[in-house]
Amino acid sequence: MNPVLCVDGTALTIRPIEITDVDRLARMARRLSPASVYFRFFAPIRRLQWSTLLRLADVDHWRRDALVALDGDEIVAVARYDRLADAARPEARDAEMAITVEDAWQHRGLGRQLARRLGALARERGCDALRVTILPENRAALGLMRALVPDASVRFRDGTYEARLELPPPSQCANPSSVGSPRSSLTCSPALTRGDAPAAGAKGAAKPWCPSVSSR
Numbered sequence: 001m002n003p004v005l006c007v008d009g010t011a012l013t014i015r016p017i018e019i020t021d022v023d024r025l026a027r028m029a030r031r032l033s034p035a036s037v038y039f040r041f042f043a044p045i046r047r048l049q050w051s052t053l054l055r056l057a058d059v060d061h062w063r064r065d066a067l068v069a070l071d072g073d074e075i076v077a078v079a080r081y082d083r084l085a086d087a088a089r090p091e092a093r094d095a096e097m098a099i100t101v102e103d104a105w106q107h108r109g110l111g112r113q114l115a116r117r118l119g120a121l122a123r124e125r126g127c128d129a130l131r132v133t134i135l136p137e138n139r140a141a142l143g144l145m146r147a148l149v150p151d152a153s154v155r156f157r158d159g160t161y162e163a164r165l166e167l168p169p170p171s172q173c174a175n176p177s178s179v180g181s182p183r184s185s186l187t188c189s190p191a192l193t194r195g196d197a198p199a200a201g202a203k204g205a206a207k208p209w210c211p212s213v214s215s216r
């Protein structure tokens, strides 16, 4: 997986989260607008508790994992998955996804690219789909899900939207012939530059290759 992402000419480092990132997460959380905090945590939290930050940084890189994007030494975006246990469907292999892009970095393609990379990671680890719970007023998150997987199933339940983004089989991801498949657009990510937007008329089209997670 390419460890560098270029957004508007700025090179960001992408890597898995580490337990030592707690301070960086805390600083990022303090820079988030109240709206972003509310959309991410579904509550008007003034200051995230240390225990919450610790839990967010403490992943096993299998059941739970997160990718962070760093500008220099500061985390500016986080994308995470957390495998779901479904007692009714023990065979289900879905994971919950959450993405947070710092306000100053929003609308620059970072959320889309991090989601693709996280999708590749989850797929490589045997997940079938990523589910995202979204508040109805969160137009950005709803738009992002639609941009990633135009035919994703989205249902309204208990006051929130739940999107389920199916992950394509790894073979599809590695196959350039998957270009054009809306599904593969989630996991097939090119080098991460703002300039790699789909060609005109192909908004949301798949990328020709998928990052190799094994090479991370």
Ligand SMILES: CC(C)(COP(=O)(O)OP(=O)(O)OC[C@H]1O[C@@H](n2cnc3c(N)ncnc32)[C@H](O)[C@@H]1OP(=O)(O)O)[C@@H](O)C(=O)NCCC(=O)NCCS
Pocket (backbone or CB within 6 Å): 035, 036, 037, 039, 040, 097, 098, 099, 100, 101, 102, 105, 106, 107, 108, 109, 110, 111, 112, 113, 132, 133, 134, 138, 139, 140, 141, 142, 143, 144, 145, 147
């Ligand atoms: C939702 C969020 C992750 C999007 O990240 P982002 O980096 O700004 O998104 P991108 O720039 O990659 O946008 C990708 C696509 O999403 C859609 N999108 C992004 N912002 C949007 C907005 N404000 N309104 C409508 N669609 C939007 C667009 O389709 C966009 O594609 P385009 O730029 O080609 O039009 C970011 O706004 C965020 O972190 N919000 C606060 C936390 C949150 O809501 N998390 C989601 C719930 S877990």
